[in-house]
Amino acid sequence: MVKRTPWIERAKGLVPARWRRDARMVLDGLAGRPPPPYWSTGTSSRAEAPGPSPLPGARSLRVAAVTRETPDAVSLTLVDLRGEAIVYRPGQFFTLALRLNGEVLRRAYSASLPMSEASPPGSVRVTIKRVAGGRVSQHLNERAGAGDVIDVFGPSGSFVVEGAPATLVLIGGGSGATPLLAIAYDALARLPDTRVVFLVGNRSTGDILFCDELAALADRHPGRFVLRHVLSHPPAEWGGGVGMLDAETTARELDALSMEGPAEYFVCGPGAMMDAVRGCLLGRAVEAGNIREERFSSPVHTAAEQPGGDVAVTATVGGRSYAVVNRAHETVLESALRQGAPMAFSCTMGGCGACRMKLREGAMTMEEPNCLSADERAQGYVLTCIGRATRACVLEADPS
Amino acid sequence: MMFNERLVNLLPGRMRNQVAQWFEAAEIFGEMRDPKVLAAIGPAGVRGLLLQRGKQGVPTQMPAAHQAHFDWRYPHDNAEMASLYRRAKEGQWNGDSLPWHTDVDPFNPEVPLIPADFIDTAKLASFGVRLDAREELRLRYSLTAWMLSQFLHGEQGALFAAAQVTEAVQFFDGKMYGSTQVMDEGRHVEVFHRYIDTKLNKLYQINDNLYVVIDSLMTDGRWDMKFLGMQIMVEGLALGAFGVIYKQTKEPLLKELLRNVIQDEARHVHYGVVALREQFRDHLTERERSEREDWAYEVALLMRNRFMAFEVYDEWFAHRLTRAQWRELVSTSPGMMDFRHVMFVRLIPNLREIGLMSPRIVPHYERAGLMRYYHGRSADQLTGEQLLADLH
Incomplete structure (x- = not known):
């Protein structure tokens, strides 16, 4: 037997759904069943679809231009997404944080122009030399394109000229020329009584960074700017210096330059070269206080997540205490910034010491190597940007 | 009113709120003086207040009948609009660049979303409802979520209205400008949501x-009514309301969000003023102009007198306070008063500027206590930066 649909159901079918909903609203209202005043949300995926939010404390910079400097080096001109000027001093570096395969990798790159030369105004140009096996430098050399947005920290570092030395000797090996170029531009423009000597070592002519820019600077400032290239594999008919920038070559090159008055030395390059140059300079009775060095290294050891998961951290900043939870996947600095504590920081990769705090209680692991001296470690200083609490910690900022 | 209240009190308890709500609606329409205005808002009023189309939990369909105005000669016909278009292009920003990593804890008393005096808890206590500190924080959180939700709904209306207005507007420079506004409104929906x-x-x-206002102007075929409704009324009221929250919130992400939105809105209202000033002055009969004047007045009153967070009342106090008590609480709480008043700081000077404040209507605004805003600066005299500076 065929079951018949009750008449009321059939009648309902004749009334558009919209009218039925209208009638339902009126009847429900009279029955004391008003519509829900709100919906709970948080399930929408739209907010997650676009690129991830910047890392805590980072500013988002857009790649405005990519310039190929040599087959192994590229310069990126970065501008602030909001149009704010990027303020820094020549010789300082920026930390670029890239998300590669789900991992955040941070690397320090120096500005290769001073602010006064930045084009467009307010931008910063950083130069990245490809490092064998270096994931970030490879990525930036091969993939970076105009329009990319990169999380950037900094500027950081104190590799900057203070005062107006009579002579500024800039000694760079390979990509170590990067901060030195910015310093050279700035000193030549800003310090009319300062003579600038630029000694730069490379493997071959094809490896020389900023070759044309350096030559143009020498043309513009004859007498005030002395440029000397040294190559370990020179071509035939090479007029410059020959050899690795070791102690012997450096001494020979410096001997050939006539230096008057007190000089300040700025040295940047591979570790072995810097050690050799330092030895050579100290041997020539240069005071250690007149030698400034910039070493680049990225942490070799990455601390694993703390085993116990979330750990309580109390941080005293500016006389106020902040109770923070150090999440298992974050550094102390990241957790503290995310939770609103006004932490000091700059490079976020253990290279500048801006986030240094005293560990009063508890325990923390840090990525190595980092810029803390043995003395600082003995006094109980830690770097929150590469630190992860393993036990509940009490941290205190320096009163300064 | 007294008669209505007595009648409502005779009803079984669960019916009371609903019927009181209908009486309130009937009262609004009973007070409208111009039958043309009643005809323009009335059907939307039935859909919004009686049938509660916006709260049915399903998408709402609204028929829109307006003329799309094409011009195959692409004239450069309005320098001020062309200049707004250039400024709008330069003023674009990306919603993703706001500091979304900020942890927002709505219950953290040290970083309040809105100030403690936003709702008058002493008055609430005099009605017999006492809240502890935690409940007060929750109530303020609810009020903030309510206000921001209404901003979001308003922005959805503004998004569609901006698209319709871009189709209908007679100036080609206006169409170009309008395209940026569609993008702006989309971004506002994005960030508020x-x-x-x-x-x-x-x-x-x-x-x-709010539903009634949006429904009424979406379904109105006259382009200048859409303009008046969305660009002047809704955007103008929103601009005032955003300003209150911008000024008072201590939550940094919300403040930054509103700072960006306010700068966009300043352009939108400016556009409305430029487009309507000439239209109302030179192209309408006096009868048509006064109809718009009345419409604007009624909508202003609707928003001032009825935009009372009844959704928060339904959630919190439906069984503890009468609707009349809630209305009194909202009307006298310092923060909510500020919120409902400052909405008019930007609106009234703009109505003056487009010619909808003739001596005929001024006494009505005077009675509503809104003439104090009459001498403020209109949108065409203000930049986004000035607007923000005014709020400090």
Whole structure:
């Protein structure tokens, strides 16, 4: 037997759904069943679809231009997404944080122009030399394109000229020329009584960074700017210096330059070269206080997540205490910034010491190597940007 | 009113609120003086206040009948609009660049979303409802979520209205400008929704009166009515309301979000003023102009008198306070008073500027206590930066 649909159901079918909903609203209202005043949300995926939010404390910079400097080096001109000027001093570096395969990798790159030369105004140009096996430098050399947005920290570092030395000797090996170029531009423009000597070592002519820019600077400032290239594999008919920038070559090159008055030395390059140059300079009775060095290294050891998961951290900043939870996947600095504590920081990769705090209680692991001296470690200083609490910690900022 | 209240009190308890709500609606329409205005708003009023189309939990369909105005000669016909277009292109920003990593804890008393005196808890206590400190924080969180939800719903209306207006407007420079406004409104929907969705986790339903305004102008075929409704009334009221929250909130992400939105809105209202000033002055009969004047007045009153967070009342106090008590509480709480008043700081000078404040209507605004805003600067005299500076 065929079951018949009750008449009321059939009648309902004749009334558009919209009218039925209208009638339902009126009847429900009279029955004391008003519509829900709100919906709970948080399930929408739209907010997650676009690129991830910047890392805590980072500013988002857009790649405005990519310039190929040599087959192994590229310069990126970065501008602030909001149009704010990027303020820094020549010789300082920026930390670029890239998300590669789900991992955040941070690397320090120096500005290769001073602010006064930045084009467009307010931008910063950083130069990245490809490092064998270096994931970030490879990525930036091969993939970076105009329009990319990169999380950037900094500027950081104190590799900057203070005062107006009579002579500024800039000694760079390979990509170590990067901060030195910015310093050279700035000193030549800003310090009319300062003579600038630029000694730069490379493997071959094809490896020389900023070759044309350096030559143009020498043309513009004859007498005030002395440029000397040294190559370990020179071509035939090479007029410059020959050899690795070791102690012997450096001494020979410096001997050939006539230096008057007190000089300040700025040295940047591979570790072995810097050690050799330092030895050579100290041997020539240069005071250690007149030698400034910039070493680049990225942490070799990455601390694993703390085993116990979330750990309580109390941080005293500016006389106020902040109770923070150090999440298992974050550094102390990241957790503290995310939770609103006004932490000091700059490079976020253990290279500048801006986030240094005293560990009063508890325990923390840090990525190595980092810029803390043995003395600082003995006094109980830690770097929150590469630190992860393993036990509940009490941290205190320096009163300064 | 007294008669209505007595009648409502005779009804079984669960019916009372609903019927009181209908009496309130009937009262609004009973007070409208111009039958043409009643005809323009009335059907939307039935859909919004009686049938509660905005709260049915399903998408709402609204028929829109307006003329799309094409011009195959692409004239450069309005220098001020062309200049707004250039400024709008330069003023674009990306919603993703706001500091979304900020942890927003709506219950942290040290970083309040809105100030403690936003709602008058002493008055609430005099009605017999005592809240502890935690409940007060929750109530303020609810009110913030309610206000931001209404902003979001308003922005959805503004998005569609901006698209319709771009089709209908007679100036080609206006169409070019309008395209940027569509993008702006889309971005506002994006950022308000993202804030509500990921930081507050609470989306209030659209307020019935706001629904009436949006429904009424979406379904009106006259382009200048859409303009007046969206660009002057809704955007103007929103600009005032955003300003209150911008000024008072201590939550840094919300402040930054509003700072960006306010700068866009300043352009939108400016556009409305430029487009309508000439239209109302030179191209309408006096009868048509006064109809618009009345319409604007009625909508202003609707928003001032009825935009009362009844959704929050339904959630919190439906069984503890009468609607009349809630209305009194909202009308006298310092923060809510500020909120409902400052909405008019920007609106009234703009109505003056487009010629909808003739001596005929001024006494009515005077009675409503809104003439104090009459001498403020209109949108065409203000930049986004000045607007923000005024709020400090």
